[in-house]
Amino acid sequence: MQSTSAQNKLDSKTVIAGTCAVCKSASCLIHNNSELLFNSELPQSSTILKCKKGQQLIMEGAPVNGLFFIKSGVVKVIRTGINGREQIVRFAKPCEIIGHRGFGTQEYYSIGAIALTDSELHYFSKEHLQYTLLNNPKFTYDMMLFYANELNRSENKVKSISQMTVRERVIDTLLYIHRKFGDLRGFLNLPLSRKEYADYAGTTEEQVIRIFSALKKENLIFAKGRKIGITDVQLLKKEISEHNYFLDT
């Protein structure tokens, strides 16, 4: 079995001070607040942990002891649904937060997280974060806005799942991956299995395969194994544009 986040924490090198070297984005929560986050007197409050492709870094149902900022890599955030059916809540990339659901209010993680590529994560303990938040209103305010955004995204997803057809949801998922990860030499820059597309779009593998086949016939997409390319983003958008909104940003 894969090691839990608590185990990972012990394996990793503790970093008491410093900043996030990778990211320099002005919109990055961690970068904007690196002085607060990295210069704590609390011991063991911040560590960097590395995990390999396929490794589970948050176990659904495990006690919440902190949260993660992605330093590098891509992570999928999942929930186990009815009959153990996996549901992908979102895909997360550098500068994003994971494990924030239920922060402060819930004792156990309501989601799991699995690395899709080798990844590095900043880990901050609950205590460290709580202390930092309660003493830095601007940071807390930014976090609040982050949650507000997530809430909007989630509620858009509620709407789309209950009102879009499966085909539309699959197209929407393709556009979401394109927006979020862009493309590399014509193909979407995040290789996913048909099953993963299905788990995000809220349908089955077979449906995704069928819809991909149809989209290929219609020359809206092309595929080489799990590498998927979008022929014309605008054209694909038009397929769902009557509904005028998108799953995610």
Next chain:
Amino acid sequence: MQSTSAQNKLDSKTVIAGTCAVCKSASCLIHNNSELLFNSELPQSSTILKCKKGQQLIMEGAPVNGLFFIKSGVVKVIRTGINGREQIVRFAKPCEIIGHRGFGTQEYYSIGAIALTDSELHYFSKEHLQYTLLNNPKFTYDMMLFYANELNRSENKVKSISQMTVRERVIDTLLYIHRKFGDLRGFLNLPLSRKEYADYAGTTEEQVIRIFSALKKENLIFAKGRKIGITDVQLLKKEISEHNYFLDT
């Protein structure tokens, strides 16, 4: 047509200082922070507005200029979906916040709000709130936790909509209304139309009617017009207990 929130604001009496007289709950955000919220030097920062049953107090798509705390009454929060199909995001009761979606980040309300009963609302301007939040980390922290909770609720709803059957979603809606509004002389203490049940459960009026009929035959519920009573909450819960979670709290 109904008046917009902006118009309501002008109609209402401005209250510069004071506290929320109705609520004394220790878990109420507004009550816990009433000194901060009501003793502002900013003019026009806080008002109380009244609106009648059926009145729309937030128009979907209107500019965000503040948010509301419910002082009394019940409000439904809606989104207009595909083909103008109405979707009920949640039902809100006293002490709850409305209009917080997109606060700070979005220019326009992504939801609408309609009073289901005559209601009174505290209105706080965006500026007032922003100022108060940035100067009171504890309040901001509480708001952040409120958003975190809402996010969890919303993501549970995503899961349930994509994985529960219509029957289960309708039962879940009944339990949600029961949890949130309790019952009065055996009947749920919030009368809703079948259409409203459908809009919340993400289905059609006809399905709700059919499922109510079935549930009546099975003696799980009883109904007198739009007054619905649950025979045995535990028994009803058992119908969805395999799935072990609920839409809302």
Next chain:
DNA sequence: TTTTAAACCTGTTTAATAGCAGGTTTTTAT
């Protein structure tokens, strides 16, 4: 390099649910 497993694909069947049509009852407004 061979074996095994995982991922991918397609046709068919079955179940769930939305939509429509045509009623009745209840509520609301005049």
Next chain:
DNA sequence: ATAAAAACCTGCTATTAAACAGGTTTAAAA
């Protein structure tokens, strides 16, 4: 009190999408 408008109800039909079964191809491991 009466008319009009909602809301409620039921049967039927059409559609959508899930499940199943049986394949092939691709990727990973021994």
